[in-house]
Amino acid sequence: MSSMSENVYRDGRPLGHLQMGYTVDREPAHPVDPLWKANTGRYRQSIAACMIAMNDDDVITKCLNSIHQDVDIIQVALGPSNDHTRERLLEFAGEHPWIDFRIKDVPRIEAGVFGFDDARNASIEDIEADWILWIDSDEYLSGYGLQVYLRNNCFDSYAIHQHHFTCEPRGVPAQIDRPARLFRTGQGFEFFGKVHEHAEKGYNGGPGFVMVLPNIDIGHTGYINDMIRQERFRRNFPLLEWDRDVYPERKLGRYLWLRDYIHRMRMLDGMGEKLRARQLAEEAVDFYTEHAKDFEGVGAGSVSGNNALAYYGEALKYLGRGFPIAVQIQLEDQTAGYEGIFESAEEAVENATKGLAEEIRKRKTGYWE
Numbered sequence: 001m002s003s004m005s006e007n008v009y010r011d012g013r014p015l016g017h018l019q020m021g022y023t024v025d026r027e028p029a030h031p032v033d034p035l036w037k038a039n040t041g042r043y044r045q046s047i048a049a050c051m052i053a054m055n056d057d058d059v060i061t062k063c064l065n066s067i068h069q070d071v072d073i074i075q076v077a078l079g080p081s082n083d084h085t086r087e088r089l090l091e092f093a094g095e096h097p098w099i100d101f102r103i104k105d106v107p108r109i110e111a112g113v114f115g116f117d118d119a120r121n122a123s124i125e126d127i128e129a130d131w132i133l134w135i136d137s138d139e140y141l142s143g144y145g146l147q148v149y150l151r152n153n154c155f156d157s158y159a160i161h162q163h164h165f166t167c168e169p170r171g172v173p174a175q176i177d178r179p180a181r182l183f184r185t186g187q188g189f190e191f192f193g194k195v196h197e198h199a200e201k202g203y204n205g206g207p208g209f210v211m212v213l214p215n216i217d218i219g220h221t222g223y224i225n226d227m228i229r230q231e232r233f234r235r236n237f238p239l240l241e242w243d244r245d246v247y248p249e250r251k252l253g254r255y256l257w258l259r260d261y262i263h264r265m266r267m268l269d270g271m272g273e274k275l276r277a278r279q280l281a282e283e284a285v286d287f288y289t290e291h292a293k294d295f296e297g298v299g300a301g302s303v304s305g306n307n308a309l310a311y312y313g314e315a316l317k318y319l320g321r322g323f324p325i326a327v328q329i330q331l332e333d334q335t336a337g338y339e340g341i342f343e344s345a346e347e348a349v350e351n352a353t354k355g356l357a358e359e360i361r362k363r364k365t366g367y368w369e
Helices: 034-040 060-067 085-095 116-123 226-246 251-270 274-290 292-299 308-319 345-364
Strands: 002-005 017-020 047-053 073-078 100-105 131-134 139-143 157-164 175-177 180-184 190-192 198-200 210-220 323-331 334-342
Touching (some): 047 116, 060 085, 073 085, 226 251, 251 274, 274 308, 308 334, 334 345
Parallel strands (some): 047 131, 073 100, 157 210
Antiparallel strands (some): 002 017, 139 210, 157 175, 157 180, 190 198, 323 334
């Protein structure tokens, strides 16, 4: 027997085959060994979507509709809701019987009692799938071909562009994060962080060997105006304080703490509490200086970006300290730049050298040629 594939499904598997047969004129045809065939073929790896939810009946259906074509299991860690979230979940499960749909009841998220990492880890318990996609109820998956990436390869996880859509400040484009949202099971992943949690291969272990998916995106609509954003900040800050106690050496936690120094500084300045805002700016500068090495992974880059160096520079600017510096290197038509606000020339040179080290290496080795 021989065959030729007749088109393929979006994950790369054949939809069907054209079969051709022939007559053996001398010896019997050798039977196909089913074990050999299974071992040499590429099986379809399974995926589970794991979510946390509470009082999300107005948004959760949009999220579920965006993922149900790609997943085999949906597991929701559901907090004590007083709306119709559970009914929406059960209704969706009844309409999609081919999905293994599970609901796990968990406590309400509360500082000092039950954190976001606790809820996330409950959401991934007892998952038998090969991969886990973690997503929030106020997010939705966009794109195509997710199944193409679910195969045996060198990657531990995949990062997905997460677009934060907001109307405040008006005219500002969506912010984009790139968290590792899709990871393999059985690789030691668990969630760390009482708030702003991430899946990592152990404490400060990061996402392993990771690639950003080029054609998959996640939209986040949780901060549609500034009032909602401030309410979320007030909810999250006690959790962030708790996170600093539980995970004092968490590098991402330190970055988030620095970021919230600046968020509080901005809010107090807008309320006219200038002295308190200046105090927070001073604390932000001291905190950055103390933990500068921990910020190298998120601190290099443009002064206008949402990174540690930019927050440090904003605090210095608010205090009327430091000076801006911009460095640009160019080799033929290849340009690279670095900018920031620093308190001394030595600090500026040290940071610019680190920030441009890889670009300088490329130009010295003829990478661009």
